[in-house]
Amino acid sequence: MSETARQQVAIKDFDTDERSTWCPGCGDFGILNGIKRALTDLNIAPHQVLFTSGIGCGSKLPHYLWANELNSVHGRALPVAMGARLANTDLVVISVTGDGDGYGIGGNHFIHSARRNIDMTHIVENNHVYALTKGQYSPTSERGWKTTTSPEGTHEWPLNPLAVAITAGAGYVARAFSGDPRHMAEMIKGAIRHRGYALVDVLQDCVIYNRINTTQWYRERIYKLEDDAAYDPTDVLGAFARAQEYGERVPIGVFYRGPARPTYEEQVPALQRGPALVKRDLNEYGPADYRKMLAELG
Numbered sequence: 001m002s003e004t005a006r007q008q009v010a011i012k013d014f015d016t017d018e019r020s021t022w023c024p025g026c027g028d029f030g031i032l033n034g035i036k037r038a039l040t041d042l043n044i045a046p047h048q049v050l051f052t053s054g055i056g057c058g059s060k061l062p063h064y065l066w067a068n069e070l071n072s073v074h075g076r077a078l079p080v081a082m083g084a085r086l087a088n089t090d091l092v093v094i095s096v097t098g099d100g101d102g103y104g105i106g107g108n109h110f111i112h113s114a115r116r117n118i119d120m121t122h123i124v125e126n127n128h129v130y131a132l133t134k135g136q137y138s139p140t141s142e143r144g145w146k147t148t149t150s151p152e153g154t155h156e157w158p159l160n161p162l163a164v165a166i167t168a169g170a171g172y173v174a175r176a177f178s179g180d181p182r183h184m185a186e187m188i189k190g191a192i193r194h195r196g197y198a199l200v201d202v203l204q205d206c207v208i209y210n211r212i213n214t215t216q217w218y219r220e221r222i223y224k225l226e227d228d229a230a231y232d233p234t235d236v237l238g239a240f241a242r243a244q245e246y247g248e249r250v251p252i253g254v255f256y257r258g259p260a261r262p263t264y265e266e267q268v269p270a271l272q273r274g275p276a277l278v279k280r281d282l283n284e285y286g287p288a289d290y291r292k293m294l295a296e297l298g
Contacts (some may be wrong), residue, residue: 009043010035011174014279016066022057027178027204027215031125032061034176034202035094042189051091052081054106056098057132057206058125075105078113088278089265092192093119099126100138103159107139110161114168117196118264123188124161124199125178127206128213135209145212162243162255165199166236171258172196173239175251177222178204179215183252190254196263203250218250225253233257 014036022028039049051062055074062069068091072080081095102110102124113122129147130136136149140161144153165173174195176184184202191198203222205215225231225242232238239256265271274280 005042007045009040009045011040013046014039014065016064018064020064023207024249025205026057027127027202028061028125028205029057030178031058031123031184031202031204032064033152034178034181034188035061035065035096035123037167037181037185038188038192041185042192044092044192048090049094050081050084050088052077052084052093052095054097054101055132056101056130058096058098058127058156059101061096061125073296075101075107075109077101078109078122081122082113082116082118085118085120086265086268086277088276089119089271090276090279092121094121094192096123096125098131098138099124099128099140099161100130100136103114103139103161107159110120111164111168112231114165114170114197114199116264117169117171117261119196121188121191121194121200123191123199124201125204126201127204127210128158129206129210131206131209142212147209159185160243160246161199161201163240166240166256168242170197170199170256171261172254173243173256174198174199174254175198176202176220177252178202179218180252183224187194187252187254194257195260203252221250221294222252223249225255232258251281 018087046067050068052070052073053062054061054077077095077097081093085093126140128141135147137147137154139159141154143157146153162173171263172191178185187200191200233254233256243255245251
């Protein structure tokens with residue numbers, strides 16, 4: 001019987017004694033709840049998952065989970081996740097970033113993570129603001145919004161992360177809402193099950209710096225794509241078109257689920273031989289092997 005079959009994971013297994021520094025009412029609490037639910041439902045134990053994060057309010061989330069965690073610098077959570085996944089293909093790898101962290105300084109990594117199709121889940125806590133650094137506008141802030149760094153209103157158009165992910169080649173693109181942790185857990189479960197890069201963009205409020213996109217604002221506009229019987233998440237053009245919808249109505253759910261394609265790991269010959277890299281004998285190769293490789297390089 002496998003280890004996964006024997007274990008029975010409970011939500012409390014992910015609890016820690018770490019005291020949260022999030023503001024009361026922050027949407028991050030709902031996202032933390034949704035992630036715990038997803039891992040528990042999939043029977044993934046703390047030692048089987050690795051979280052990577054950058055810098056920001058949302059990037060503190062792995063600190064409040066009893067699991068493996070690697071906290072990187074601002075915007076670099078995704079390449080760290082890629083490296084970890086390549087080194088240990090036995091781990092479930094989840095990268096948690098904010099909208100500024102993941103779509104701003106980490107935007108280049110966001111695009112190429114989707115393109116490379118490494119088997120990992122990317123959860124973005126999207127509150128449309130740089131909250132940790134006192135309320136500057138972020139890549140997803142609405143044009144015209146007045147913030148601490150745009151007193152006349154930002155002149156920039158917001159990034160559409162769902163459309164970017166679809167265009168870049170992501171095979172699973174979903175959106176959730178922090179006010180509905182159960183639905184969010186389903187989106188995250190789908191992302192983890194997906195073989196390849198998967199994006200879950202989570203809409204949330206910031207109770208201090210974003211008084212426009214509040215929980216109530218979202219509740220009045222959100223609808224679920226799965227409630228539309230005519231919607232087909234395998235239709236890439238339909239998914240791209242629905243990703244443009246944001247304003248009076250805000251869709252959540254699985255926007256796109258593409259056809260199966262090889263993950264990056266499955267195409268690297270060195271990763272196909274034997275166990276995960278971290279479990280291999282360091283003496284697998286010797287001086288003769290290195291001399292042969294140098295000779296082949298000419």
